[in-house]
Amino acid sequence: MSSSSLLSSQSAISHKDKVAALAPDNFTWHGYSALETQWRVERLLSRYVACIDDDALEHWPEFFVAEGCRYEIITRENVERGMPLALVFCNSQGMLVDRIVSLREANIYPQRWYRHIVSNVLIQAVAEDHLEVHSHYVVLQTRRNGQTSIFSAGKYKDRIVFQNGELKFAEKRVVGDTHSIDTLLVSPI
Amino acid sequence: MNAPMAPFAKPWVANPDGYRVPYEVFTDQAYYDQEQEHIFRDETWSFVGLDAELPNKGDFKSTAIGDTPVIVTRDQTGQLHVFKNLCMHRGALLVRESRGNVKSFDCVYHQWSFDLTGALRGVPMRRGVRGEGGMSPAFDMANFGLDALRVEVMNGLIFASFSKSVEPLADYLGEGIVANIQRIFNRPIRIMGDYRQYIHGNWKLYAENTRDPYHGSLLHLFHSTFGLYRATQKGFTYMDPSNRHSLLKATASAAPTSASEDQEVYKNVRSYNTEFHLQDASVLAGRPEFEDRASLVINAIFPNLLIQQIANCLAVRQSVTHAPNAFEIVWTLFGYADDDEEMQMIRMKQSNLVGPAGLISMEDGEAIEIVQDAVIRDGKKTSVLAMGGVHAGSVDHMITEGPIIGFWENYARYLKLGDELKK
Structure with a gap:
């Protein structure tokens, strides 16, 4: 797919990011074929959201590299205004751990359950030391009245690395279309 | 200086053991409606934004005072204005985006066009088409400018008021x-x-x-x-x-x-x-x-x-x-x-x-x-x-x-x- 478009010359908004380049159909990455890499990436994402939805949050920081990771939940509204403010901004694994200890021990929030649905997993770029992967997410929230609503919809923009035989997030940027947060946000997305 | 505030009876008597507020103030639509008219749309100053959000001429944001939709904008001379977000023709939202930059506010419904000071500048087919239709001869565009609120800016904070008589912002806030x-x-x-x-x-x-x-x-x-x-x-x-x-x-x-x-x-x-x-x-x-x-x-x-x-x-x-x-x-x-x-x-x-x-x-x-x-x-x-x-x-x-x-x-x-x- 080309990143240029018939409309791009007329639009005020750059289409560059809108139709991001895709990785080629065939590549090898740390000995894995493109197909196997795709499968491993999807399995990482599935395990990641299962960890949150199954309330195994003590293991959530382990999905990130130990040194120099970055995790952000930011709204599309702020991104499109070119503003950095994130709902959650962590640039160390320690900050991820602190979020979970705070959730377990300190924060007060309504009883609720999350269900993440992840789809449209696209490997956008392949480099020797990392992959850039975009995917779509929806988080359903069921509150104590038993009703389920969409809590957040958006996009994961991930930088994934291969470390000690495993895929880890070096960077995970959660860009939420949902910019009005329903009551509060305590769990990671 | 502002006039001294009128004395008022304390409705929820402060007994020695506590000041009491009935919970209906949180649930009753009648209170909510009274608040819109007598607090948000009366003698108060409401915050509507920061001037740093509107650095350029033609910048606007839409927000609300209470639940009344308003537009905050900077006109071509750099002056800030706050208007009701309400087309003077048939009541449509004039601005449907949360932010942007425009030369004029054009209603999408019938394309009535208002400049950044709120004045009505354009009414399509005002004189009719091929001699047919058109606005009544008595219609005067000067009477249909946007509803403007009072605006005061203090150190970059933009406040607006529906009231013509509310005290100046500095007096309202106090030293x-x-x-x-x-x-x-x-x-x-x-x-x-x-x-x-x-x-x-x-x-x-x-x-x-x-x-x-x-x-x-x-x-x-x-x-x-x-x-x-x-x-x-x-x-x-x-x-x-x-x-x-x-x-x-x-x-x-x-x-x-x-x-x-x-x-x-x-x-x-x-x-x-x-x-x-x-x-x-x-x-x-x-x-x-x-x-x-x-x-x-x-x-x-x-x-x-x-x-x-x-x-x-x-x-x-x-x-x-x-x-x-x-x-x-x-x-x-x-x-x-x-x-x-x-x-x-x-x-x-x-x-x-x-x-x-x-x-x-x-x-x-x-x-x-x-x-x-x-x-x-x-x-x-x-x-x-x-x-x-x-x-x-x-x-x-x-x-x-x-x-x-x-x-x-x-x-x-x-x-x-x-x-x-x-x-």
């Missing part, structure tokens, strides 16, 4: 509140972005919450869980002469208290301990940047604004009402235009503390909803406000509910509830 605005907005700011938090509760529960220093160390347990907060730290509670606005201030560098004193204060508190510690304490790292070394300033301005300084985390929070049981908090976080890179990172990290996902603020959303859910059928029952002596006013501590009483006394005055209850 002490103006001094805090000058203190925080002391030089050009850089906006970091917004948070929006939708709460299934009444906006006045948040007005109470932000005038309530009592709950700080009891509901919000982040600091005490990690052994960081001390209720014994020095602070004070300031109220303006009208008791509409309040300023809660705590100083980190006050005389240190002993661990045993903290343990005494917290002995009945569910989570004061030293078992947990932060793995990465950089979230709390900062730089002193105010001469008074205040670590916490919570400045509530009647009716819809809160100005916050928590360490280096600076924000304005605007309440937008939707219904008796729904409102939104729009948080705008900012630093200063001259922040170096390290300072920008300090503010990014500290932003984890506040907002809908804030380690020390997220609980407010839950606290509001559990009140809203509980009082639904107990409108005639009342809350009791007794901490700190059952009266509004400035005190040299923070163990008080006085600012909440000041809010309700003014609320009753605006809604003329005293007259009602005298019957």
